[in-house]
Amino acid sequence: MRRDMTINLVIFGLLVATAIGAHLMGEGFTVTLATKAAIFGLAGVGLNLALGYGGLVSFGHAAFFGIGGYVTGIFASHAASGQPILTLPFTLAGSNEMLGIWPMAMVAAGLAALVIGALSLRTTGVYFIMVTLAFAQMLFYFAISWPRYGGEDGLSFYVRNTFPGLNTFDPIQYFAICATLLGLALLFTAVVTQSRFGLALQAARQNSQRTVAVGIRPYGIRLTAFVLSGMIVGLAGALYADLNRFVSPAMLSWHMSGEIMVFVILGGVGRLCGPVAGAAIFILLEHLLGGVSDYWQALLGLLLLAIVLFAPGGLIGIVTGSRRHA
Amino acid sequence: MHEPILELTGLRKSFGALVATDDVSLTLRPGEIHALIGPNGAGKSTLIRQITGEIRPDQGSIRFEGQVIDGLDAAARARLGLARSFQVSSVIPDFTVLQNVMLAVAGASGNAFGLLRPALSDHRLTEPAAFHIEQAGLSGRAGVKAAELAHGERRKLEIAMALALRPRAFLLDEPMAGMGLEGGRQLTAILSDLRTEAPILLVEHDMDAVFALADRISVLVYGRIIATGTVDEIRANPEVRRSYLGEAA
The missing domain is CATH 3.40.50.300 (P-loop containing nucleotide triphosphate hydrolases)
Known part of the structure; x- marks a missing residue:
């Protein structure tokens, strides 16, 4: 337990130290890579709540990532054009305030997770995987065929959204925002998984019949976890859109769902900081190997295979030497 | 009658x-x-x-x-x-004895949705759980993972969980x-x-x-x-x- 805490602090500390070090050496690009790792890590932390702690293998979390991204893009583009997003039933103006956009992104992603979760949680196993995938693909094709916000080409916005008192264009300041939100999400996950709710969620993963026999309905518990998970991933999507100042249907595609899952599996399923380590390794490999060969993902595949076969606890499991903890 | x-x-x-x-x-x-x-x-x-x-x-x-x-x-x-035990021992393997019984206490209370309070420091869960663990004859085993219990002890754990349902x-x-x-x-x-x-x-x-x-x-x-x-x-x-x-x- 204590050892796990140390590892979590080390992982998070390394990420922050990398960004600060790169900033001091004037390596703006590396700061941006660290920011990307923080954002992907945040998405992984969100998925981990459902997948790791709840045992809900969702192959559709790109839906929430993309929704967060599109909410950000849509608000920003309307802020730039001055046209309201909605006039009926109420007037909703665009915005370029992150503090206003984030709650919108999280609420939108949370609502989508509520609908998708309510339907897909009636299935289990491979059917659950397929149903979540199907919902995400529906949104993907919807985004492609909706010309208003760029369709297949995606939607660019030229100015990064603003945060009071900070210059969000400065890479290290934007990193600080993303890392703070990642830290808060980790804290939230740590608290929630130790609570009554966390106890029930993890019990339902391990033995659903027994959980029912003590008077707890797994469905409501799992749906709550799924919605919280979707909201965190939605926030990550909002940050990712702002990082690139661009959203496209790719954020909603099943590749994205798979990548988020890879962060979790690489780092360690059901480990607090596992997805952060997984995302950082992923970005590092992409950066180092991507320059060597366009086929770097084949090597990533080998690494994943090795992890799944020989170290099911992921990278964190290798360090702590244990497979999983409750 | x-x-x-x-x-x-x-x-x-x-x-x-x-x-x-x-x-x-x-x-x-x-x-x-x-x-x-x-x-x-x-x-x-x-x-x-x-x-x-x-x-x-x-x-x-x-x-x-x-x-x-x-x-x-x-x-x-x-x-x-209506408390039941299973033909094949059915507990939460990765949980400790205490956590297993706490789960049953939480289930019986009808409140499994507390999101923020750490369960292990919630005396409304830990105190009844500790009592039922003792009642079932598992004193001193509260911190052991259920998966590591002997068969007979797991049976007792099931009884402790049943007792926790009042x-x-x-x-x-x-x-x-x-x-x-x-x-x-x-x-x-x-x-x-x-x-x-x-x-x-x-x-x-x-x-x-x-x-x-x-x-x-x-x-x-x-x-x-x-x-x-x-x-x-x-x-x-x-x-x-x-x-x-x-x-x-």
Whole structure:
């Protein structure tokens, strides 16, 4: 337990130290890579709540990532054009305030997770995987065929959204925002998984019949976890859109769902900081190997295979030497 | 004559052509241990699962403390105090003994949604849990992972979890299964004490335990109850001897 805490602090500390070090050496690009790792890590932390702690293998979390991204893009583009997003039933103006956009992104992603979760949680196993995938693909094709916000080409916005008192264009300041939100999400996950709710969620993963026999309905518990998970991933999507100042249907595609899952599996399923380590390794490999060969993902595949076969606890499991903890 | 705690009336359940439960009526009275015996495949587990709400009977009705519970799901029945144990020990393997029992306390309280308060420092969970762990004879094992418990200890853990539900009735599905001689003796003593908490419907193959514990016995054969009575009545019943007890009695 204590050892796990140390590892979590080390992982998070390394990420922050990398960004600060790169900033001091004037390596703006590396700061941006660290920011990307923080954002992907945040998405992984969100998925981990459902997948790791709840045992809900969702192959559709790109839906929430993309929704967060599109909410950000849509608000920003309307802020730039001055046209309201909605006039009926109420007037909703665009915005370029992150503090206003984030709650919108999280609420939108949370609502989508509520609908998708309510339907897909009636299935289990491979059917659950397929149903979540199907919902995400529906949104993907919807985004492609909706010309208003760029369709297949995606939607660019030229100015990064603003945060009071900070210059969000400065890479290290934007990193600080993303890392703070990642830290808060980790804290939230740590608290929630130790609570009554966390106890029930993890019990339902391990033995659903027994959980029912003590008077707890797994469905409501799992749906709550799924919605919280979707909201965190939605926030990550909002940050990712702002990082690139661009959203496209790719954020909603099943590749994205798979990548988020890879962060979790690489780092360690059901480990607090596992997805952060997984995302950082992923970005590092992409950066180092991507320059060597366009086929770097084949090597990533080998690494994943090795992890799944020989170290099911992921990278964190290798360090702590244990497979999983409750 | 007391009102029965649990009353089954005309339960019937079939799977295709197989009638697993055929017009079963039985009662569980306050303070008694009512054993349900019968050969393998007689439909004992199917009957238990209809009482817990895991499967629905095709016909018939179940009353629990005077209330018809046919419309309630398994979780709701558990919260009313219908506590069960499983034929194969069923606990949360990665949880400690304490966490397992805390889960049952949380379930019984009807509040499993506290998101922010750490469960391990919530005395409303830990105190009752510690009490029931001691009651079930697992003192000093609270911090051990359930997966690392010996078979007999896991049985006791199940009993602690059942106790945490503040049970009004126990449904124990073969609690003696797989217990050694000494473990079986210990468990018999624990079950005998449990009766003071709430009446027990006991499904059991171990005839020594059944004859030692039961106030009444019902014999289930091919889904039908062929006899109900005291230990002596059942021992003496010719039909029971022929169809089930055979040379064992």
